[in-house]
Amino acid sequence: MLKLLNVKKFYRIAGIKKTILEDITLEIKHGEIISLTGKSGSGKTTLLNIISGLTKPSGGDVYFDDKKIKYFLDIIPSRMRCRKIGFIFQTFRLLPGETTWSNVLLPARILGRINHKTVEYADALLQKLGLSEYKFSRAALLSGGQKQRAALARALINDPDIILADEPTANLDNETANEIHNFLQNLAREGKSVLVVTHNDFMFSLSDRIYAVNNGLLEKMRT
Amino acid sequence: MIQKILLIIKELFSGIFISIIVFTVIAVAAFSIGSFVRIVNSVEKSIIQKFESAVPPDVIKVSPPFTGPTGILDFLIGKNGTPGLDKKSVAFLSGLKGVKAVYPLNASRIPMQAVISFFGLNYRTDLVCIGAPEEFIGQDINGKDNKKEWKDWKPGMELPVLIPEILLDAYNNSMAEPNGLPRITKNMAIGRDLRIIFGKSSVREVEGFSSEMSRVTGFTDKVKSICLVIPLQAVRFYNNKFKGGIAGDSYICAYVLVSSHTSLISVSDRIEKSGFIVETDKALSEEMLSFKRKLESIFFLLTNIVFLLALLSMTFSTMIAAFNRMDYYNLLRILGASRFFLTLSLLFKYSVIGFAGSFCGFFIMQKILGFYVSSLKIQGFEIVLLTGTVSIWSAAGAGALISMIASIPALLLIQSGKMDPDQ
Numbered sequence: 321m322l323k324l325l326n327v328k329k330f331y332r333i334a335g336i337k338k339t340i341l342e343d344i345t346l347e348i349k350h351g352e353i354i355s356l357t358g359k360s361g362s363g364k365t366t367l368l369n370i371i372s373g374l375t376k377p378s379g380g381d382v383y384f385d386d387k388k389i390k391y392f393l394d395i396i397p398s399r400m401r402c403r404k405i406g407f408i409f410q411t412f413r414l415l416p417g418e419t420t421w422s423n424v425l426l427p428a429r430i431l432g433r434i435n436h437k438t439v440e441y442a443d444a445l446l447q448k449l450g451l452s453e454y455k456f457s458r459a460a461l462l463s464g465g466q467k468q469r470a471a472l473a474r475a476l477i478n479d480p481d482i483i484l485a486d487e488p489t490a491n492l493d494n495e496t497a498n499e500i501h502n503f504l505q506n507l508a509r510e511g512k513s514v515l516v517v518t519h520n521d522f523m524f525s526l527s528d529r530i531y532a533v534n535n536g537l538l539e540k541m542r543t
Numbered sequence: 544m545i546q547k548i549l550l551i552i553k554e555l556f557s558g559i560f561i562s563i564i565v566f567t568v569i570a571v572a573a574f575s576i577g578s579f580v581r582i583v584n585s586v587e588k589s590i591i592q593k594f595e596s597a598v599p600p601d602v603i604k605v606s607p608p609f610t611g612p613t614g615i616l617d618f619l620i621g622k623n624g625t626p627g628l629d630k631k632s633v634a635f636l637s638g639l640k641g642v643k644a645v646y647p648l649n650a651s652r653i654p655m656q657a658v659i660s661f662f663g664l665n666y667r668t669d670l671v672c673i674g675a676p677e678e679f680i681g682q683d684i685n686g687k688d689n690k691k692e693w694k695d696w697k698p699g700m701e702l703p704v705l706i707p708e709i710l711l712d713a714y715n716n717s718m719a720e721p722n723g724l725p726r727i728t729k730n731m732a733i734g735r736d737l738r739i740i741f742g743k744s745s746v747r748e749v750e751g752f753s754s755e756m757s758r759v760t761g762f763t764d765k766v767k768s769i770c771l772v773i774p775l776q777a778v779r780f781y782n783n784k785f786k787g788g789i790a791g792d793s794y795i796c797a798y799v800l801v802s803s804h805t806s807l808i809s810v811s812d813r814i815e816k817s818g819f820i821v822e823t824d825k826a827l828s829e830e831m832l833s834f835k836r837k838l839e840s841i842f843f844l845l846t847n848i849v850f851l852l853a854l855l856s857m858t859f860s861t862m863i864a865a866f867n868r869m870d871y872y873n874l875l876r877i878l879g880a881s882r883f884f885l886t887l888s889l890l891f892k893y894s895v896i897g898f899a900g901s902f903c904g905f906f907i908m909q910k911i912l913g914f915y916v917s918s919l920k921i922q923g924f925e926i927v928l929l930t931g932t933v934s935i936w937s938a939a940g941a942g943a944l945i946s947m948i949a950s951i952p953a954l955l956l957i958q959s960g961k962m963d964p965d966q
Binding site for chain 1: 545549550875876877879882883
């Protein structure tokens with residue numbers, strides 16, 4: 321479903337070339353959970369940015385459903401991001417002044433498609449994630465776990481093919497973290513791919529493959 | 544599509560506290576710029592008008608170029624010169640930009656004498672008469688009836704006369720004492736009767752000469768010649784009567800009234816270039832123009848300082864507000880909003896705030912400026928508030944444009960949305 325071929329990324333800082341990613345090749349299939357780990361600043365988030373079309377690679381290609389992502393026209397990767405990718409962040413990144421409902425529907429609004437099916441789906445997601453009673457609560461008032469579950473609902477509202485999660489449980493207690501991990505595993509069982517940046521052993525145990533990003537290279541740790 | 548439009552409209556009301564601050568700053572800036580520019584322009588105009596009315600521009604005396612005999616041959620063949628100021632010339636002068644009015648003067652071209660009685664003695668002298676329209680010397684004529692008489696003079700009526708002050712001075716300083724005559728004051732002369740004999744002088748007498756009763760109706764400094772000033776139509780009448788229309792409609796000179804000191808310089812230069820002889824006080828106008836330019840420079844500088852300060856406050860407030868929403872825009876970008884959509888959203892928000900802020904600021908300024916200016920009254924110096932040349936819609940449009948431009952730095956940042964905003 322997602323394929324990276326010889327992807328490179330470097331920056332020039334004060335004229336000096338700094339390599340972030342070097343010759344990354346990776347394939348993610350439907351229903352797979354891939355964990356990425358590595359030291360801080362090793363390029364994990366940059367890799368997620370490239371996959372999502374937010375950052376253009378310095379070299380190599382990214383294919384989504386065998387279609388090469390073209391970066392020159394912003395609207396194409398933006399549309400792909402909106403339809404096919406769901407995002408979860410370490411800091412949740414909800415709009416604190418908005419309700420849970422409004423936050424969840426945000427990607428659907430961006431896509432410009434809210435109909436009764438979307439509303440029903442959003443309701444079902446909130447129920448599944450145990451947030452129905454917080455539907456009209458402001459996001460700022462939710463607990464950490466509730467916020468991440470709301471973020472999960474937001475990530476799933478457009479029914480994406482892949483979930484990109486950047487250390488989704490780093491700010492949560494173990495019990496809540498495990499709930500999130502289990503939820504991600506269930507998503508994989510439903511056929512969605514999950515690419516997660518994590519340092520959590522439980523998440524590793526749920527993963528199909530684990531990679532470490534080290535000195536710009538992708539090293540396979542175990543299958 | 545509707546959802547996207549709703550998202551843009553929703554953004555307009557997001558971060559409402561900061562938006563209100565930006566709105567207020569823009570409104571205050573628009574108020575400040577609008578009121579300052581109008582007050583400064585009004586004060587500047589009032590000062591200049593005050594000076595121009597206190598020291599009006601001089602009149603321009605235009606005479607035809609000399610085309611008389613240049614040698615004995617010209618004289619022998621009868622080339623005595625042709626007057627160069629005709630109706631066409633007057634029309635040309637009237638058509639010049641900055642000319643308020645043109646008053647052509649006609650001179651008598653026949654032998655003339657005046658007889659005036661003082662202390663029972665008759666004094667007789669040869670003289671020249673110049674005909675002037677009432678519009679030109681009207682202010683110098685004493686009494687409404689005399690003015691009307693001047694304007695409506697017809698043959699057979701008593702002839703109203705004005706004496707040039709230069710003639711009075713010349714008589715008192717050079718003629719009175721050597722000839723054993725009394726010095727004359729203005730009060731002595733006004734209302735006094737005299738007889739003017741048309742067609743006869745001490746040198747020559749024309750058949751059918753006539754003596755007309757006339758009366759001194761005032762003194763004038765507008766005609767600077769040794770002559771008597773009488774109604775224009777009287778000169779025409781007597782010239783035609785004794786010269787059989789040969790004198791025609793040619794004028795000895797014309798006095799040109801200009802609207803301002805600036806016009807005096809440009810009009811006199813233009814007339815000179817056309818070959819006429821120009822007499823006027825240019826130095827005074829040049830001095831006035833120099834003063835006007837200095838005043839304009841000072842006000843221009845002050846206006847620009849206020850404009851710059853207001854512009855900076857508008858720009859910075861908009862910029863800060865836009866940066867304050869960067870996290871939101873960054874999130875939208877990650878969740879799939881295109882750069883175009885975010886740019887549209889940001890530009891729409893700040894153009895609306897800029898438009899509304901400028902509109903309100905300008906509107907309030909228009910409502911309260913009159914009251915503010917009336918409290919600025921200085922004794923003896925009234926400021927007349929100028930009508931604004933900038934419409935409220937233009938001001939609001941400018942406010943929208945400035946806000947949109949100020950949001951450009953934030954727009955540039957939007958171009959690079961990242962998963963990790965700290966990265």
